[in-house]
Amino acid sequence: MSSTPTSVTVPGPAVPARALKIQSRLRMAATWALIKPYWKSEDRLAGLGLLALVVVLNLGIVYINVLLNEWNRVFYNALEQRDYASFKVLLLRFSWIAAFFIVAAISRQYYTMMLQMRWRTWMTGRFMGHWLGHQAYYRIEQTHTTDNPDQRIADDLRLFTDGALSLSLGLLNSVVTLLSFVGILWTVSGPISFALGGTEWTIPGYMVWFAAGYAVIGSLVAHVVGRPLIGLNFQQEQYEADFRFTLVRLRENSEPVALYRGEPTEQAGLRARFDRIRANWNQLMRYTRRLTFVSSGYAQFAIIFPILVAAPRYFAGKMTLGGLMQTSSAFGQVQGALSWFVDSYATLVGWKAAANRLIDFQEAIRVAERQDLAPGGVRDIEVEHTGKPQNGITIDGLALALPVRAARSAAVGQRPLVAPFSLSVAPGERWLVSGPSGCGKSVLFRALAGIWPYGSGTVTMPDGARMLFLPQRSYLPIGTLADALAYPDAGTVHSAEALQAALRQARLAALADQLDVFDNWALRLSPGEQQRLAFARALLQKPDYLFLDEATSALDEETEGAMYRLMVESLPQAAIISIAHRSTVAAYHQRRLRYVPQDGEAARAAQAGEPGVSYRVVCEA
Structure with missing residues (x-):
């Protein structure tokens, strides 16, 4: 018997453009409706306590970064002045600052993971309860209103809770960092004066405006380039789940497949489903390449950009080496805080795809519940x-x-x-x-x-x-x-x-x-x-x-x-x-x-x- 796989067509278009557009919607109100219930639940006190602890640790890390920024100025001034005594004292001070930073970072990661699991546990119990309640799982399978509920409960809930915490805490950290360093950058950068159209112009704290403009332009470009990734990630999760389900089904029906000698047909079917994964992955590669080009170029140029902007004042003798390094560090903190959207975009699109799948799943459950509770009609x-x-x-x-x-x-x-x-x-x-x-x-x-x-x-x-x-x-x-x-x-x-x-x-x-x-x-x-x-x-x-x-x-x-x-x-x-x-x-x-x-x-x-x-x-x- 030939082992050459037969041709099998898997129903449905590989990448439907209209569906891709729908799946790329942000749906922020529905996403907030997914986030809110846990923070009003019976577990809210423990969750809010852990969240408060993580926030305090985040604030502590930002404060340590402020200390490091000041340390940069003093340390590089000591190097410029060849002050060996101050050099030794500053190295000891750095050791203490670094030790506190390590403890705070480890604690923040530990308690963040603890909160992630508490939130995921609660949401998993809630989704499973509604899925199994009113026999929604049965009705959904009868009407085919959603696909792969197992994958949505096991994977999408994990991605949703992990992503929501990491993104929100990252945003909080960026806001606090911005508030902490914008004053420092405003002070150390000083004003810049230039003539334009016969008029002398002076911009106070000019490095702050450069950082804001740089971040806004980068964020807009990243959103335009990366938005299609939301729908593509949505479809990737769906195709991966379909492929995994087919593998499990083959394992569970191994005997009848073997009796039928159905290996060529099964192999062809699996290849067809994997081809969907590969086709969608190729699109993911193209859009990810564009987004990576934007984000990597943005990040790399941000290393030298503050030095270029501050160099005229340094070479004019209006800024010391320590001041230049402090300015560069502060600019990096402000620009990094303003660049949260750019830096987090890849994570954000994956999280939003998981959120959209959960929104669709929740709506399918509600439809099934309404069918069960309706006094008439169906x-x-x-x-x-x-x-x-x-x-x-x-x-x-x-x-x-x-x-x-x-x-x-x-x-x-x-x-x-x-x-x-x-x-x-x-x-x-x-x-x-x-x-x-x-x-x-x-x-x-x-x-x-x-x-x-x-x-x-x-x-x-x-x-x-x-x-x-x-x-x-x-x-x-x-x-x-x-x-x-x-x-x-x-x-x-x-x-x-x-x-x-x-x-x-x-x-x-x-x-x-x-x-x-x-x-x-x-x-x-x-x-x-x-x-x-x-x-x-x-x-x-x-x-x-x-x-x-x-x-x-x-x-x-x-x-x-x-x-x-x-x-x-x-x-x-x-x-x-x-x-x-x-x-x-x-x-x-x-x-x-x-x-x-x-x-x-x-x-x-x-x-x-x-x-x-x-x-x-x-x-x-």
């Missing part, structure tokens, strides 16, 4: 708690639909799938749900679980009813076997004896002594073992209503029958509702819910697998 399906004794599930006028997204809009519409029907399921009843693939059987289960917002009608649940849904492929968390078996409970909720007994009843006795083994059980167990593990989970949870969505599709008929008999015998009072295609499953059910196309033409379309077919439900005894 959230007509309701679960009512009656306060009455357990008397079964009542379905009244339930109509099911599928979401339909407009081609050029984020709005989600609905396409009818199942005509309204009513039904009652009493405790202990056994219902079989049957019909052609794609008719909405699984959608019915999702509606009964309260996670399907598309449709209308009312579902009345008895108070305190325990419901358990076993899909065709149950979720098995990475962890110990006990945790995988007891999910969503922790493995410690049940005794080892109860866990082992459930495994033996589900014909998994070989696993009974592995309860404490940590593994990715979804990859280690075969599909049939995973389905039997789900039945063992049902034995532990003892639900009042058990929903089986092709939960025995990977089992042979004899084992399938054994699992159904186990449920019937172990949970005699539980209502069991099953979706299955095998006729042998019918023997374990007394009633049937059958999906049929609405009319003859629809029946033909359904057999041909054509889209847009709607169904009605027939209840059979």
Whole structure:
């Protein structure tokens, strides 16, 4: 078999110009809305205390720089005068100043990192809470309103909190430095006089104006050159996350890929996604090169610029060598403070890209929450708690639909799938749900679980009813076997004896002594073992209503029958509702819910697998 990769096209343009423009927006109000909540949260006192400590340390470092600036003047004057005694004293003074600077710098870095982690911890908890709350994670995946939420929580939150602190503290440091050194520079630079148009002009503190003009010009040029980097960084994060997700998905599905001999196709798909990364990176390189040219040239010329400007006064004998060095140092501090925007631009664009991704993610979560809380429209399906004794599930006028997204809009519409029907399921009843693939059987289960917002009608649940849904492929968390078996409970909720007994009843006795083994059980167990593990989970949870969505599709008929008999015998009072295609499953059910196309033409379309077919439900005894 040839190993040459086949051609695979990854949908979507590599670098859409309109999207790049949108992603490059600053969105400052929305960014502030991301920053503000932590500083009003329950952790604000600790956060504000750490912030105050870091600010004090920043101020201390600025003060030390002021001392160093004065030391420069005295030290170089001593050198010019060949004053050896003062030279020795000044070296000792420098040692003390340097020691305090080192302690302050180390402390500032340490407590800044501590504050970064506290802020990130709080924001991670908040985002995860909203993402998992109202089952927003599920709704987002259904409507595809945002990509790679895992990357946004794990990476973008880290970049956002780290960048916000480093940039804001850097800005504070620049402001304080400017206020501390602008007076020094104004004094030591003195005035400059020149004739222009027959008039004598004098500019007091002329070095301050040169520093301000130099910084303003550099900032404007840096913004014009570097602004596209915001959108490009946004896309780079997205493409990197897509590539990483594809690699993880290949690892998790290694066996079916190997059985299909799908390596060439997978390699081509991975290369196509990596080509997106490379194409976007090439643009990043070009714009970064331009920005680096501006920032590096700006920084290098700033080294000699104050000497050039101050040289006429020095050579005229109006300034000592120490004064020249102090002026150069003060100019560097003032110019550096005014150049915060230029020096931080590369960091700023990366931070703003992360902020924009978090803003989009937060908006997608809010949309999902609104869908869950809305009393009408897409959230007509309701679960009512009656306060009455357990008397079964009542379905009244339930109509099911599928979401339909407009081609050029984020709005989600609905396409009818199942005509309204009513039904009652009493405790202990056994219902079989049957019909052609794609008719909405699984959608019915999702509606009964309260996670399907598309449709209308009312579902009345008895108070305190325990419901358990076993899909065709149950979720098995990475962890110990006990945790995988007891999910969503922790493995410690049940005794080892109860866990082992459930495994033996589900014909998994070989696993009974592995309860404490940590593994990715979804990859280690075969599909049939995973389905039997789900039945063992049902034995532990003892639900009042058990929903089986092709939960025995990977089992042979004899084992399938054994699992159904186990449920019937172990949970005699539980209502069991099953979706299955095998006729042998019918023997374990007394009633049937059958999906049929609405009319003859629809029946033909359904057999041909054509889209847009709607169904009605027939209840059979």
